[in-house]
Amino acid sequence: MAKQPMLKFVHTAKEMPQKRDADVRSHDFNEIYREFADEKAKEQASRCSQCGVPYCHTHCPLHNNIPDWLRLTAEGRLQEAYELSQATNTFPEICGRICPQDRLCEGNCVIEQSGHGTVTIGAVEKYITDTAWDMGWVKPIKPATERAESVAIIGAGPGGLSAADVLRRAGVQVTVYDRYDRAGGLMTYGIPGFKLEKDVVMNRVKQLEEGGVEFVLNCNVGTDISFDAIRGKHDAVLIATGVYKTRELTDPGADAAGIVRAIDYLTVSNKLSFGDDVPEFEDGTLNAEGKRVVVIGGGDTAMDCVRTAIRQGATSVKCLYRRDRANMPGSQREVQNAEEEGVEFVWLSAPAGFSGDPVQKVLVQQMRLGAPDASGRQRPEKIEDGIYEEEADLVIKALGFEPEDLAGQWQADDLETTRWGTVKAEFGTHATSIPGVYAVGDIVRGASLVVWAIRDGREAGGSILRYLDNVAAVAAE
Incomplete structure (x- = not known):
C-alpha cells in the first residue's frame, strides 16, 4: 500500500522560506524571502489536510484548486501542479509573492484554526511557478485558430493583462493601451522590488507579447x-485603468x-530599479537618503513607502496611523517585516498640520478608538489637547487612491459612474452602460487587491468572448 503523502501537519511544523537578515536586506531591493528547496516545498505541501470543504479555495478570489496542487507538489508532480495553478490564475508567481495570504487562503486554513499553523500556500505557489519558468514549462500563447475581431484594453495592470491572456488564447486580436512606458501598472511601478522583483512581471509581459498581444505604451x-477613436478601431473595449x-x-x-504623493515616490524608486535616469531622485525631491521620513497611512x-525609505538610507522612518495595530488595513506580515527593518509605527495618530516650507515638522494629533463606524471598525476620535510635533524632512502621503473622472476626461457622457466616481459595471459580466464596453479592477471596485483585478479580468474576458460571439451570430442571420 502506498504511503500517505498528505495530512502531515500533526508531526511536521509550519515553516516559511528563510527570510534574509533585516540588516542585510534593508540595504537592497531584492526579495526578502529565499526560495523553498524542492524537498522543503514537498514537505510543507504535505501538511495539507485535504479538506472535504477547503476554506482556502473558498476564500481565494480566484478559487484556486489549492489542495489539489499542494498534493501534486507533495508527490513531486510539479509540472502538473503548475498547469493546475495556471488554469485558474493568470499570474500565480505574482500572487504567491504579493497576495495577503494571511487574510485570504492561509488565514482560513483549517489546520490554522486547529492550532497547527497554516500551510504556507503562498510560498509553495511561488515555488511551483518559479520552477515552471526555470524548466521552460511556461510557453507563449498559441491560439488553435485566429479570430478577426479585435479588442482594446485600456490599462496594462493585472486586470487588463489577465483579460488579454484570456482573449488571446481564444484567438482574438488584442491591443493594450497604457500611459506608462512599461506594462504592468502598479505591479511594475507601484510595488517595490523587495516584494515583487521586476523581471517576474516583465516575463509575463514578454509572454503576452510573444503570444501576439500588441502594446501601445506612453499613450x-x-x-x-x-x-x-479606440471604440471605432475595435469590436469591444475593456477599461482597466486602475485608480x-x-x-x-x-x-x-x-x-x-x-510633502509628496506615495505613487510618485514609489514610481521613481521602481524606475531606478530598471536603471532609468530619474531627475527627481537625483535632485533629492523623491529621495529619502539622510532624511527624517514620516509616512501617513496604514495600508x-x-x-511599501516606509520600507523603501529605509533602503534609500533615511535617518529615521516613522509611520503615522490613526487606528491601532489590530485595526490597520495593511498586512500584519508587512508590518512585522517593516519593524524588523527599523521602521517605527506611531499608532493612534493623525496629522493636524505642517510647519516649514520645505516641511520641517508634522503636527500630530493623538487619537483614541470610539464606537464602530460603517466599516465595523472602531472610529478614531481626537484626544483633547493630545497634540505634539514630529520632525520631518520628507512626508509621504499614503492615504489611498480615488478614481479619476474618466467620463469627463474621455468626453464619454454615456459612461455611467457611481457616486464614488468608479465606473458602473454589471456584477459578473463587467458590462458598462455602453454596449461592447466593459470595466474591471480598481476603476470599478475602488482601490483593492491584485488578485481581485485578476479575477475581474478573467471574468470580463469570458464576457467579451460571449459578446463577440453574439454579434457574429446576429451578423450571420
Missing part, C-alpha cells in the same frame, strides 16, 4: 488618442515642499 487615452488619484491632505501647511502602500 494617454483622452490626450494622445480619444476614447471614441491613481491620491487622496489629499487638507491640514494647514499641506502644500509645502517635501500596504504605506508599508
Whole structure:
C-alpha cells in the first residue's frame, strides 16, 4: 500500500522560506524571502489536510484548486501542479509573492484554526511557478485558430493583462493601451522590488507579447488618442485603468515642499530599479537618503513607502496611523517585516498640520478608538489637547487612491459612474452602460487587491468572448 503523502501537519511544523537578515536586506531591493528547496516545498505541501470543504479555495478570489496542487507538489508532480495553478490564475508567481495570504487562503486554513499553523500556500505557489519558468514549462500563447475581431484594453495592470491572456488564447486580436512606458501598472511601478522583483512581471509581459498581444505604451487615452477613436478601431473595449488619484491632505501647511504623493515616490524608486535616469531622485525631491521620513497611512502602500525609505538610507522612518495595530488595513506580515527593518509605527495618530516650507515638522494629533463606524471598525476620535510635533524632512502621503473622472476626461457622457466616481459595471459580466464596453479592477471596485483585478479580468474576458460571439451570430442571420 502506498504511503500517505498528505495530512502531515500533526508531526511536521509550519515553516516559511528563510527570510534574509533585516540588516542585510534593508540595504537592497531584492526579495526578502529565499526560495523553498524542492524537498522543503514537498514537505510543507504535505501538511495539507485535504479538506472535504477547503476554506482556502473558498476564500481565494480566484478559487484556486489549492489542495489539489499542494498534493501534486507533495508527490513531486510539479509540472502538473503548475498547469493546475495556471488554469485558474493568470499570474500565480505574482500572487504567491504579493497576495495577503494571511487574510485570504492561509488565514482560513483549517489546520490554522486547529492550532497547527497554516500551510504556507503562498510560498509553495511561488515555488511551483518559479520552477515552471526555470524548466521552460511556461510557453507563449498559441491560439488553435485566429479570430478577426479585435479588442482594446485600456490599462496594462493585472486586470487588463489577465483579460488579454484570456482573449488571446481564444484567438482574438488584442491591443493594450497604457500611459506608462512599461506594462504592468502598479505591479511594475507601484510595488517595490523587495516584494515583487521586476523581471517576474516583465516575463509575463514578454509572454503576452510573444503570444501576439500588441502594446501601445506612453499613450494617454483622452490626450494622445480619444476614447471614441479606440471604440471605432475595435469590436469591444475593456477599461482597466486602475485608480491613481491620491487622496489629499487638507491640514494647514499641506502644500509645502517635501510633502509628496506615495505613487510618485514609489514610481521613481521602481524606475531606478530598471536603471532609468530619474531627475527627481537625483535632485533629492523623491529621495529619502539622510532624511527624517514620516509616512501617513496604514495600508500596504504605506508599508511599501516606509520600507523603501529605509533602503534609500533615511535617518529615521516613522509611520503615522490613526487606528491601532489590530485595526490597520495593511498586512500584519508587512508590518512585522517593516519593524524588523527599523521602521517605527506611531499608532493612534493623525496629522493636524505642517510647519516649514520645505516641511520641517508634522503636527500630530493623538487619537483614541470610539464606537464602530460603517466599516465595523472602531472610529478614531481626537484626544483633547493630545497634540505634539514630529520632525520631518520628507512626508509621504499614503492615504489611498480615488478614481479619476474618466467620463469627463474621455468626453464619454454615456459612461455611467457611481457616486464614488468608479465606473458602473454589471456584477459578473463587467458590462458598462455602453454596449461592447466593459470595466474591471480598481476603476470599478475602488482601490483593492491584485488578485481581485485578476479575477475581474478573467471574468470580463469570458464576457467579451460571449459578446463577440453574439454579434457574429446576429451578423450571420
